[in-house]
Amino acid sequence: MKKQTKIEIWVGLFVLMSLMALASIAFQVSNFSEWKERPTYRVSALFDNIGGLKVRAPLKLSGVVIGRVTGIEIDPVSFKARVNMAIDQSFNQLPVDSSLSILTSGLLGDQYVGLEPGGDEEVLKPGDEIEMTQSAIVLEDLIGQFLVKLSDSE
Amino acid sequence: MEQAETLIEIKNLTFSRGERKIFDDITLSIPKGKVTAIMGPSGSGKTTLLKLIAGQLKPDSGDVFIEGLHVHGLSRKKIYQLRRKMGMLFQSGALLTDLNVFDNVAFPLREHTKLPEEIIYALVLMKLQAVGLRGAKTLMPSELSGGMSRRVALARGIALDPEMIFYDEPFVGQDPITKGVLVKLIQTLNDSLGLTSVLVSHDVDEVLEIADYICVISEGKLIAEGSKEVLLQESTGYVHQFLNGLPDGPVPFHFSKAPYSEDLKYG
Amino acid sequence: MSRPLSGAQTLLQGLGATLLDKLAAFGRGFLLMLSLVVAMPAAVLRVDLLFKQVYVTGVLSLPIILTAGLFVGMVLSLQGYNILVDFNAEEAVGSMTALSLLRELGPVVGALLFAGRAGSAMTAEIGLMRSTEQISALEMMAIDPIKFVYAPRFLAAIITLPLLIIMFNALGVFGGYLVSVSWLGVDAGAFWSQMTSQVDWNEDVVNGMIKSVVFAVLVAIIALFQGVNAIPTSEGVSSATTRTVVHSSLGILGFDFILTSIMFN
C-alpha cells in the first residue's frame, strides 16, 4: 500500500499546483477580478458608423475605463447603430450633455468609446440616450475623400 | 452417458475464424461435478471452445447453455454475473503484469468480496501453498517462469472457489513432480468442493488419471465422447491413435490440407 | 473466380472498401465513447483506479509540459517584443503572449505533447494487455474492462489535460515575464496591466479551457480505440501507437480550427 500512498501524495500535489496556476491566471493575467458583477447603469447612443467597435470594448473617460459596451444593434427607425453601454455605478455624476466618440488605442490597438464630459448640471440617468456622438474614423473613407479632393483640384 | 446432471450444454455449435471453420455443428454436454477433458490436436480449437462457453466469443450459429441459461443471449450484466461462478486458467497465464504474485491472486477477492485484508491474506497464502508458490508471493509476473505463471494463474482461478473451472493446458511446462501435485489438486478441488472441471490437455496419462469424461475434437468435429473406460476400449480409429500417441492414423498431424507434395513445389 | 478487373475498377473498389472501413471504425469509436460515458459513474466511484491513472497520465506528463510551457512563453515574448518594439508598443508583449497562450498555443501544444506522452503510452499499454490476454482474463474474472481499464483512463485524461494546460499557460506567462521584464526591460507594471486589460476571463480563459477539454476527449478516445483495436502482436501494437499520435495530432489541429472559428470569429 506504500505505492498507493505515493500516488495519492503526487496527485494531491498535482491538483494543488494546477489550482495555483488557475488562480494566477484568474487574478494576475485575466480580468477575472473585475468580473465579479459591480453595480452598473445602462445608457445608449446612436452612431452613424461604429467602425470596428466590438461588444465588451471599454468605455473610457480621460483614459480610465468606466464601463463597457454591452450590445450593438441597428436602430430600426433611423438605421443607425445603437450601442448599449453599462457604466460603473460609481461614475453616476456624468453630465447629461456629455459626448461620445469611437477612438482607436494606438496605431494597431482595438477601438473603444471615449466619453467627453459636458457642462450641464443635470446628470445621466439609467436608460438615458447620449445625443452627441462622433463616429469612428474609417480609413477607407478618409482615403476616399482624399482622392476625391485630389481629383477635384486637378 | 452416465446419469449425471448436465451443467454445460453445447448444441449444434458452428464457429469460423475468417474463412476457416473451427467448429462445424458440434453438440456435447458437460456433466456437473465431474472432470471433463477436452482433447484434440493442437490448433483444433480447444481454447476457442472454452472462450465460446464463457461467452467471450460469439458462435456463428448454435447455442451454449449453462445451468439452462442461454449464454449468448444474456445481457452484459447477466453474463458477468454468470462468470463469477467460473474460474479460468488461461493457456498463457494472463497475469496482470502491474501486480505482484500475491496481489494477482488477491485480485478477484478484493474486487468481488468485501473481506478484510487479514482474511484475504490467509486465503491467498492458502491458494499459493496449494500450487507450491507461497515463497514467490512478492515476485512480479515478469520474474516468473512460464510454469510458475501458470500455477499462479491457477491459484487466482480458484481464489473465489468457483462452481466451474476451465483449465487450459495446466500441465504444460511443469516438471513431473509439479504435474503430480496439480493432478491431485484438480482432483481434490473437484471431489471436495464438488465443482465442475473442464480440462484441456494433451497429457494423455494425466488426463486418463483424473478425467471422468473425455471429448476428442478434430477438424471441427466432435469425434468421440464418453467415459474414459469406454474410450479406452476402442482399439482402432481416431481415439485409439490419439490416446496412444501414434503418429500415423486417421488424425492428421499436419495443419495444412494440401498434399505435402503439392506444397513442396516452389512458387 | 472473378473476372480480372480493369485498373479503374480496382481503384474504385479499393476506394469504396477503404471508405467503408473508415466509416465502420468511426462507428465503433462512437460506440466505445458511448460505453465509456455510461461507465463514468463507475469510474468516479473507483477513486483508487482514477488516482493511479491521474498519476500516470498527469503527474508523469508534468516535466515535459512545464518545460515546454516555459520555453514557448519565452520564445513568444521574444518574438513579440521584436515585432512590437518597431511600433513602440512593446508594453503589449505581455498581453500578446498571454492571449496566444490561452487561446491557441496552450491548448494545442499541450494536447500535442499529451498525445505523444500519455496517449501513446495508453495505446501501448492496452494493446499489450490485450495481446497478453490480460483483458480476456479480466472478463473471465467477471470484471468489466470498460469499467476497470478504459473508463478510469478516459476520465483521468479528461481531468489531467485541462489541468496540465492551465499549468502550461501559467508557466508560459511566467516565461514571457522573465524574457520581457527581467531581460528586455519592459516595465513590469505596464506588462501586467496591459495583460489584465486585454485578457478576458470568459472570452479567452474559459474558451481555452473548453478547447482543452475537447482535445482531452479526442486524445483519450483515439488512444483507447487504437489500444482496443490493436492487432495483438508487437508490430500491431507499435503501429497502433504511431496511429494514436498521428490521428490525435491531426484531430487536435482540425478541431482547433473549428473551435477557433466558432469562438473567436
Ligand SMILES: Nc1ncnc2c1ncn2[C@@H]1O[C@H](COP(=O)(O)OP(=O)(O)OP(=O)(O)O)[C@@H](O)[C@H]1O
Ligand atoms: N485471434 C485469432 N484470429 C484468427 N484465428 C485464430 C485466432 N485465435 C485462434 N485462431 C485459429 O483458431 C484455431 C483454434 O485455435 P485454438 O487456440 O482454439 O487452438 P487450440 O486447440 O487451443 O490449440 P493448442 O492446443 O495449440 O492450444 C487455430 O487453428 C488458430 O489458427
Ligand SMILES: [Mg+2]
Ligand atoms: Mg489452446
